[in-house]
Amino acid sequence: MATALGHVGDELRSAAGGNLVALVLYGGLARGRHRGPRSNVDIAVVLEDASPERIQEITPVLMAAWRAAHVDAWILARAEIPGLAEVFPTRLLDIREHHLVLHGEDVFAGLEIDRRLLRLRVEQELRNLSLRLRRTLVTLAADPASAAAYLTTTARPLAIQLAVLLRLAGRTVPAEDRSAAIFAAAAEAFGLDGEALETLASLRQGDAPAGDVRELAGRVQVVATRAADVARSLDLESAS
Structure with missing residues (x-):
């Protein structure tokens, strides 16, 4: 799985360039509780610009990752993360407590949860x-x-x-x-x-x-x- 995630990271960096702020593993695999083929591999793809045009640039990579290893991407814009912590506080708390940065900044460390x-x-x-x-x-x-x-x-x-x-x-x-x-x-x-x-x-x-x-x-x-x-x-x- 590490090899597959490394490949996804390389492909995303190539496709998104400087627009890729972070690639973060969360969920069961980040907790060490992955259940094999029955489980998805959850990643947060954090972009500076998450407009439809910029998402189109990474779509082939994410589609291939899903087919190959059930990599399920949560695509976020960096600027919306504090607001997401207000409307999805339990999910963001879980990610804050259990995540692994595969590329870029640790955008979830120190995130305030009301x-x-x-x-x-x-x-x-x-x-x-x-x-x-x-x-x-x-x-x-x-x-x-x-x-x-x-x-x-x-x-x-x-x-x-x-x-x-x-x-x-x-x-x-x-x-x-x-x-x-x-x-x-x-x-x-x-x-x-x-x-x-x-x-x-x-x-x-x-x-x-x-x-x-x-x-x-x-x-x-x-x-x-x-x-x-x-x-x-x-x-x-x-x-x-």
């Missing part, structure tokens, strides 16, 4: 997950395999939101960036259903679902609702 906006976004993401899980209880009631597959996709996003919630509440975030570790810490800190979260983490690792998948979906839905309630109740003045 804790009030972060709290609001965490609650929004958790509420959205809760609502989608309620819908799943209906639409996939007769299809346990599809329900299990859907639950698997919720595990990592839920873990990311719970990790931010731990941080906002002044609790210790596990040094080991694994969903299971985050779930265990959040269950203890906020009184969440630790057994359901442990089962969800196992499901993400490829274990066969144990018991009634619909029941598990319901329990995870309750976890998401409870965590959203915790986010809403946070006193950010006293949380350190």
Whole structure:
């Protein structure tokens, strides 16, 4: 993968020239948690000028990278990054904490994230997950395999939101960036259903679902609702 990313970097520098501010690896591979062919390779391509004409210059490189190694590019203009931190605070926080500069400037180091906006976004993401899980209880009631597959996709996003919630509440975030570790810490800190979260983490690792998948979906839905309630109740003045 390092060779493939090096090739992408060389090709982007050649295509974009001085317009390429930075090429930054983030996501699972940056955390050391890449899941092989099942996972995309997430990169941020930061340009000085991200107009359609300048993006066209790098399109062939990015299309080839996607076909070759599932390299998924988030194309940003340097000037819009502070604003993106306001509307996507959890994503930018995750990138700030877990990234590797492949080329150019470290545009994410020291990026300011407003804790009030972060709290609001965490609650929004958790509420959205809760609502989608309620819908799943209906639409996939007769299809346990599809329900299990859907639950698997919720595990990592839920873990990311719970990790931010731990941080906002002044609790210790596990040094080991694994969903299971985050779930265990959040269950203890906020009184969440630790057994359901442990089962969800196992499901993400490829274990066969144990018991009634619909029941598990319901329990995870309750976890998401409870965590959203915790986010809403946070006193950010006293949380350190």
